[in-house]
Amino acid sequence: MKIKGRIVNEGNAAGQAVVLDVPFSFIGDFDPNTGKITILNHPMFGESIAGKILVCPSGKGGTIAPFVAYEAMKKGNAPAAILCREADPILCESALAIDVPMLDSFDEDLFQMVKTGQAVSIENGEVSVEEQA
Amino acid sequence: MILTRSEEDMASGKHGPGLEKCMHILIKFGEAMGAERLVPISSAHTIPREPPDLLMEMTEGVGQTGTFTTLHAFMSAFDPQLWERMGISEEYAAKEIPVLKQRIEIYRRLGFYETYTCLPMLVGNLPRRGDFISWIGSCAQLFVNSLLAARTNRDGAVLNLAAAITGRAPYRGLFLDENRLGQVVVELEGVDPHGITYTDLGAIGYYVGSRAQQRNIVVNGLARELDISYLLALMAPLPASGSVSICHVVGCTPEAPTLERALGNQEPAEIIRVDKKAIAETKELHALSSNDTVEMCILGCPHCTIQEIRNIATRLSGKKLRPGRRLWIGSAYQTYYLAQTMGYSRTIEEAGGVVTSSCMATIPDSPIPDDVGTLVTNSFKAAHYISRLTKGRVKVAVMEMPDCIDAVSA
Numbered sequence: 001m002k003i004k005g006r007i008v009n010e011g012n013a014a015g016q017a018v019v020l021d022v023p024f025s026f027i028g029d030f031d032p033n034t035g036k037i038t039i040l041n042h043p044m045f046g047e048s049i050a051g052k053i054l055v056c057p058s059g060k061g062g063t064i065a066p067f068v069a070y071e072a073m074k075k076g077n078a079p080a081a082i083l084c085r086e087a088d089p090i091l092c093e094s095a096l097a098i099d100v101p102m103l104d105s106f107d108e109d110l111f112q113m114v115k116t117g118q119a120v121s122i123e124n125g126e127v128s129v130e131e132q133a
Numbered sequence: 134m135i136l137t138r139s140e141e142d143m144a145s146g147k148h149g150p151g152l153e154k155c156m157h158i159l160i161k162f163g164e165a166m167g168a169e170r171l172v173p174i175s176s177a178h179t180i181p182r183e184p185p186d187l188l189m190e191m192t193e194g195v196g197q198t199g200t201f202t203t204l205h206a207f208m209s210a211f212d213p214q215l216w217e218r219m220g221i222s223e224e225y226a227a228k229e230i231p232v233l234k235q236r237i238e239i240y241r242r243l244g245f246y247e248t249y250t251c252l253p254m255l256v257g258n259l260p261r262r263g264d265f266i267s268w269i270g271s272c273a274q275l276f277v278n279s280l281l282a283a284r285t286n287r288d289g290a291v292l293n294l295a296a297a298i299t300g301r302a303p304y305r306g307l308f309l310d311e312n313r314l315g316q317v318v319v320e321l322e323g324v325d326p327h328g329i330t331y332t333d334l335g336a337i338g339y340y341v342g343s344r345a346q347q348r349n350i351v352v353n354g355l356a357r358e359l360d361i362s363y364l365l366a367l368m369a370p371l372p373a374s375g376s377v378s379i380c381h382v383v384g385c386t387p388e389a390p391t392l393e394r395a396l397g398n399q400e401p402a403e404i405i406r407v408d409k410k411a412i413a414e415t416k417e418l419h420a421l422s423s424n425d426t427v428e429m430c431i432l433g434c435p436h437c438t439i440q441e442i443r444n445i446a447t448r449l450s451g452k453k454l455r456p457g458r459r460l461w462i463g464s465a466y467q468t469y470y471l472a473q474t475m476g477y478s479r480t481i482e483e484a485g486g487v488v489t490s491s492c493m494a495t496i497p498d499s500p501i502p503d504d505v506g507t508l509v510t511n512s513f514k515a516a517h518y519i520s521r522l523t524k525g526r527v528k529v530a531v532m533e534m535p536d537c538i539d540a541v542s543a
Binding site for chain 1: 157158161162165166184269270286287288289292293376497
């Protein structure tokens, strides 16, 4: 299964998807020391995004979030790529700060196509999602 | 993206890897956000919280900043000179100091101005109306857009640093006239504009921010005579409970000579009505209970003006902090020197207080001393962040400045 999106930051990556249903920020929603999601009372609380493909609707606030993303990268805890419905400025900056592939504005609904745990690969702006076993 | 010759040179690495990296970030970001070009900026204001490796990468081979660049308040309440007197733990200091030294070395090499304040316009970074700038700090961004009508986007820390180093920013968002118009009108109902207090204004800002979210607001019905610190009290909570970028105040701020002009002669998307009940209910969110013991007082979020320091010193005159109590006051170094010249800082320090250039909202990791269970402040922004960052360990109440001082001194 393949979907096409707009390239915000180019690059190729592969990994397991972690799908969040809420806008994400590297500050507040994430611990750079562990790579884990820290959104209280959320089903994905405690899930690691280190080396994974982060899928979320968008980003949000927190002007120093890109610094936190960078700290996470230095510790090996940053995501390998970011896919979202619409890139907001801060999440876009975060992807650029750690130079991981980022895509948005997909031709199909991202959240119908990708579920947590599925293997995803990104090559030349095309996202391949492995059928669930 | 259309680049000028000198921008192309920077982007191609002709002037070294730091400028190449910064230009790469600006171009990629600009393209993703629909900007067709970059524009020169007349000033930048950046945040002294960079991961040292990133700061080194982005400044490698760079001789000086690309534009006049001031530095934001030390992020976190940590002050490299005063931390012991503030009661901040040695463990915290041991972590911060070496990183701070690495950063300062780079700041001095590139000529970042070490203003360390959230109000850079009060200490020499004074853009003119219509200037394109890149400023950090949700409050500084809101103040400069609203009070001075200079134009900054709500840039994040990395784009902002790239803008400071290159002297360029993507032409987009709040740089454009049409994105600066008011969208939501705030009407004060049954509130006497001449009897309005500092914390009334803070409560109004806190109430409105959560309802306006990211939209530009126009406040109608305030008095032209409001002191600058009162306007800051109104504006500071707007990006805490919401993410407002512009707060026009009719008759007070440059882009709002009239309500119609502030709205661009269009109908507002919404009218938020604020009455006495809304103000009282907002204050209830951060109220003291009769059985609370106040251990600490925090003032200066945003940083105190010299008039505020004077008022605090007057209130403290002849008093001392009660045993075990703490008083932190945030203000720019430059203001501190004036307060020293005029004797105000001596009054505050002799009473047991500390005046520091660090962030009194204590963002991002709130090193409030362990012995503090309840603190008072006159700032809704500080109350918002400290209560969240300390995860409920510290109760924060909002009161007028004189009441805050009286709660910890005698």
